[in-house]
Amino acid sequence: MARMDARAAGVLVGPPPAVPRARRRLWRTLRRGSGPFNLAFLVLVVAAALFAPVITRYDPTASEVTQRLRPPAWQGGGSRAHLLGTDQLGRDVFARLVYGARISLIVGMSTVTISAVLGSGLGMIAGYYEGRLGAVLMRAADVQLAFPFLLLAIAIVAVLGIGLLNVILILGIAGWVTFGRLARGQVLSIKQKEYVEAARAVGASETVILSRHIFPNLLTPIIVLATATVANNIVVEASLTFLGLGVQPDLPSWGNMLAGARDYLYVGWWMSVFPGAALTLTVLTMNLLGDWLRDYLDPTLRNV
Amino acid sequence: MFRYTLRLLAQSVLVVAGVLATVFVILHLTGDPASLLLPPSASAEDVAVVRHRYGLDQPLPVQLLRFFVGDPFARPEQRQTTIGLSGYGTGQVQTRLRRIRGAIFGDFGDSIRFTDQPAMPIVLQRFPYTVQLMVAAALYATVLSLILGTVSAVRPYTLLDQAVRTFAILNQSIPNFWMALVLILVFAVSLGLLPSMGYGHWRDVILPAITLGSQSLGRNTRLVRSSVLESLAQDYVRTARAKGLPERIVVARHVLKNALIPAVTVWGLDVGNLFGGAVITESIFGWPGTGRLIVESVTFRDFPTVAAAVFFIALVFVVVNLLVDLSYVWFDPRVKLG
Numbered sequence: 334m335a336r337m338d339a340r341a342a343g344v345l346v347g348p349p350p351a352v353p354r355a356r357r358r359l360w361r362t363l364r365r366g367s368g369p370f371n372l373a374f375l376v377l378v379v380a381a382a383l384f385a386p387v388i389t390r391y392d393p394t395a396s397e398v399t400q401r402l403r404p405p406a407w408q409g410g411g412s413r414a415h416l417l418g419t420d421q422l423g424r425d426v427f428a429r430l431v432y433g434a435r436i437s438l439i440v441g442m443s444t445v446t447i448s449a450v451l452g453s454g455l456g457m458i459a460g461y462y463e464g465r466l467g468a469v470l471m472r473a474a475d476v477q478l479a480f481p482f483l484l485l486a487i488a489i490v491a492v493l494g495i496g497l498l499n500v501i502l503i504l505g506i507a508g509w510v511t512f513g514r515l516a517r518g519q520v521l522s523i524k525q526k527e528y529v530e531a532a533r534a535v536g537a538s539e540t541v542i543l544s545r546h547i548f549p550n551l552l553t554p555i556i557v558l559a560t561a562t563v564a565n566n567i568v569v570e571a572s573l574t575f576l577g578l579g580v581q582p583d584l585p586s587w588g589n590m591l592a593g594a595r596d597y598l599y600v601g602w603w604m605s606v607f608p609g610a611a612l613t614l615t616v617l618t619m620n621l622l623g624d625w626l627r628d629y630l631d632p633t634l635r636n637v
Numbered sequence: 638m639f640r641y642t643l644r645l646l647a648q649s650v651l652v653v654a655g656v657l658a659t660v661f662v663i664l665h666l667t668g669d670p671a672s673l674l675l676p677p678s679a680s681a682e683d684v685a686v687v688r689h690r691y692g693l694d695q696p697l698p699v700q701l702l703r704f705f706v707g708d709p710f711a712r713p714e715q716r717q718t719t720i721g722l723s724g725y726g727t728g729q730v731q732t733r734l735r736r737i738r739g740a741i742f743g744d745f746g747d748s749i750r751f752t753d754q755p756a757m758p759i760v761l762q763r764f765p766y767t768v769q770l771m772v773a774a775a776l777y778a779t780v781l782s783l784i785l786g787t788v789s790a791v792r793p794y795t796l797l798d799q800a801v802r803t804f805a806i807l808n809q810s811i812p813n814f815w816m817a818l819v820l821i822l823v824f825a826v827s828l829g830l831l832p833s834m835g836y837g838h839w840r841d842v843i844l845p846a847i848t849l850g851s852q853s854l855g856r857n858t859r860l861v862r863s864s865v866l867e868s869l870a871q872d873y874v875r876t877a878r879a880k881g882l883p884e885r886i887v888v889a890r891h892v893l894k895n896a897l898i899p900a901v902t903v904w905g906l907d908v909g910n911l912f913g914g915a916v917i918t919e920s921i922f923g924w925p926g927t928g929r930l931i932v933e934s935v936t937f938r939d940f941p942t943v944a945a946a947v948f949f950i951a952l953v954f955v956v957v958n959l960l961v962d963l964s965y966v967w968f969d970p971r972v973k974l975g
Contacts, residue, residue, distance in 0.1 A: 475648070476655030479951045483913035484931070488660075488947045491935040492667040568812045572917055575814045576932055591815060595921070598818065598833070599826055606822070609815035617810040 368625035371618040378615055382434040391428035393585035398423055405603050418603040420593060426603060429585040430611055436586040437615065440501055440570040441563040447505025449559050452512025453551060459513065460520025461543060471517065474510045482507065483569060490578045497580045500573060504566050515558055516551055523547050553630045560623035564616040571612055587612045642963060649959045656951045657740050660944050661704045667940050707739030745945040750937040756945040760927060764949070766836070767926030770919065771911045773842050774850035778907075782854050783893075786861025791888060793866060801858065809855030813914045817848045817921040834923035845922040849914045853907045860903060864896040871895070908957045912950050 381388060400423040404411040411418060417426040459467035477485070489503050523529065524547065532546050573579030574588025575595075582589055587608040594604035675683055688694050695703070738744040745756045782805075789801035811819075824844060825833035835841045868874065869892055877887045916928035923929070927946050934942040 472651065472655065475652050476659060479652050479656050479955050480659075480947065481909045481913035481950065481954065483916060484947055484950060487916065487931060487935060488663050488943060489666070491938075491943055492663055492940065564810075571812060572814055576917065576920060578932075578935060591818065595818065598821055602822055602826070605815070605818045609812070609818060613807075613811050613815060616812070617806065620806070620810055 367621055368629070371622040371625065374614065374618045375622065378434050378611075379438065381431045382438045385428075385431045385435060388431050389425065389428040391425035393424065393429040393432040394583065396422035396424050402597070402601050404601070417607050418601070420590070420601070420604050421597055424585075426590070426607055429590055430587075430607055432585040433587040433590060433608060433611070434615075436497070436580060436584060437567045437570070437612070440497070440504070440580075441567040443501050444504040444508060444566045444570075445559050445563050447501070448508030448562065449512050449555055451506065452509035453516040453555055455509060456513035456516025456518075457520050457543060457547065457551070460517035461524060461539075461547070463521075467517070470513065474513055477507065477510050483572060486569060486573060487576070487578055490573060495578055495581065497584065500570055500579050504569060508562060508566065511558060511562065512555065515554055519551050519554060520547055523550050557623060557627045557630065560619055560626055564619035564623070567612070567619075568616055638966070641966065645959055645962055649955050652955055653952060656948060656955070657705060658701070660740070660948050661701055663947075664704075664940055664944055703739070705739050705741050707742070707744065740948070743945075745948070746941040748934075748939055748942045750934060750939040750942065756939075756941040757949070759942055760930065760946045760949050763925060763927045763930045766924060767912075767915050767919070767928060770842065770845055770849060770915060770924055770926060771908075773846035774848075774911060774914075775853065775904075775907065777846050778850035778853035778857060782857035782861055786858045787865050787888065787893060787896075789858075790862045790865035790869065791884075798862075801862070805855045805858040805862075807855070808851045808858075811851060813848055813851065814917045814921060816851050817844070817918060820844045820848060821921075834921070836923065836925055841922075845918050845924055848922075849911060849918045852910055852914065857903070857907075861896060864898075865892055868892045868895045904961065909954050912954065 385393075397419070400415065400419050402421060403415050403419040403423075405418045405426075406413050406416050408418075415425050415427070417430065419425055420429070455470055459470040480488075485507060486500075486503055489507075490499060493499050493503070529542060529546050532542050537546070570579055571586070571588035571591070574586055575592045577592065579588055580586050582592075590608040591605055591612075594601065594608070597604055685694075693700070743757045748754050748756045748759055751759060785801045785804070789798040792798055821833045821844065824831040831844055832838070832841055833844070865888075874887060874891055877891045878884075882890075912928070915926060916931055918924065919926045919929035920932045927950065931943055931946045934940075934946065
């Protein structure tokens with residue numbers, strides 16, 4: 334959420350001062366060129382999630398008592414059988430990493446789908462009809478935004494209980510606010526446009542105006558917000574799980590790996606470094622991809 | 638101006654009321670609070686007594702009202718009753734039930750973990766520690782982001798600029814809890830320079846503050862950089878340069894001052910992020926603040942304390958944002974009052 338504000342502020346920035354043209358162009362190319370690389374990394378993560386059983390022969394939940402706390406293969410005491418070492422129960426870190434991508438992606442994608450559908454639907458209604466319903470929806474959004482997102486999630490998980498499904502539903506539903514506000518703001522300005530007026534003049538029904546004339550113009554900002562939100566929600570899920578308030582403790586998720594690693598910082602650095610790095614890289618590439626996507630989808634910002 | 642202030646105030650009061658109602662709903666999702674207050678072996682009679690005392694046998698709107706304002710018509714002798722619970726442990730366990738004064742008076746009932754203690758004072762007692770940590774984190778993030786953002790904006794598209802931007806985006810992308818683990822690994826485990834947890838010594842605050850401030854640091858560095866870039870292109874900067882001011886003074890006096898406005902306005906948003914981050918940071922570093930209290934209370938299923946803490950933080954958040962909105966108008970006369 335906060336990330337979007339920084340971005341919005343960034344949009345207002347004028348052209349930089351006298352900087353050699355060529356150097357600026359190079360920078361822009363680099364930034365835009367990073368898109369395919371980020372995409373490639375994400376494809377890798379998705380592939381890992383999809384083909385996890387093919388990539389590793391280990392069961393991410395099976396523990397080998399004799400193989401506990403093995404360091405990575407290249408360190409003394411490590412073996413080639415466990416590339417990234419094993420954890421305190423003798424589970425293969427690499428296997429858990431690969432299977433962990435599944436949970437992160439499932440949470441990221443499904444929560445954002447719920448939020449985007451719910452939020453843009455409600456936001457469009459609030460923006461198009463304004464009136465009392467719109468006002469009530471926006472006050473509800475104000476109330477929800479008074480809670481720091483992580484705290485709200487903790488409070489609800491605390492009473493409803495942990496679990497993958499609960500986390501997805503809570504993050505998904507609570508996430509409607511940002512999408513709702515975005516959609517409402519966009520609709521408020523779009524519905525004043527001439528083409529909407531024209532559609533109304535030729536007698537188009539409200540359903541047609543909303544779905545054919547307004548909705549397509551909402552898509553770009555919603556997609557851009559969605560990429561940022563996927564990354565954000567993956568972190569929130571991992572944070573909740575890390576605190577023991579997210580998915581079930583027996584699921585091989587990155588948050589659970591880090592929670593387990595916390596008590597073994599002095600003896601097993603690999604247990605905390607690899608899942609954290611996987612999480613950070615995924616989030617980082619998603620954020621960069623979001624920036625790139627925004628530049629790509631919104632030509633008016635190309636020269637910024 | 639006055640009307641604008643009043644309207645903002647009224648809006649904030651409404652939001653706080655909404656926050657309270659939300660807390661009520663969340664508390665109700667817990668199921669029957671009576672079962673939480675009583676040991677599993679309590680008899681059905683005991684449950685009925687507790688349910689009646691807490692008004693849980695009343696219709697929902699009445700319960701909501703009682704949650705807000707308590708029971709103003711209760712007679713003094715009803716304010717405190719003692720009931721005996723049978724069959725718990727060796728003998729009779731006495732549980733005292735206090736009359737709840739209602740959430741608008743800051744009374745969310747008694748803590749389940751610390752028996753007989755009202756929840757709110759427990760939260761308030763822990764809050765200063767969170768403020769200490771937040772101030773340290775905000776100081777670190779603000780000072781460093783100003784320096785880095787300015788340095789990278791006055792030499793745009795250089796190697797230094799690139800390094801700063803990478804540092805900023807890394808700070809923004811690394812999740813708080815992993816940042817904490819890595820910092821502990823490097824500074825406590827490998828180098829042995831700083832304590833990995835605790836509270837008391839000034840060195841204890843360094844790692845938690847760096848962890849908690851990382852998100853703001855990353856975001857604010859990028860923000861300062863772009864707003865300094867923007868103001869460098871303004872006419873008044875060209876004028877300042879034209880009259881022969883040294884570049885250092887141009888940047889310090891003309892550029893930074895104007896670039897600060899957008900940076901300051903996101904401060905209100907930062908407070909919300911800092912509260913969220915404090916939950917994690919405090920839990921990892923054993924910091925005795927409200928964030929850790931919340932996690933502990935959740936583990937103990939101490940819902941009155943969770944409710945009091947979450948409400949209090951939301952209240953602080955609303956007040957801070959109100960002040961930011963107001964200061965916006967006071968400090969920048971160009972802002973039109975809608």
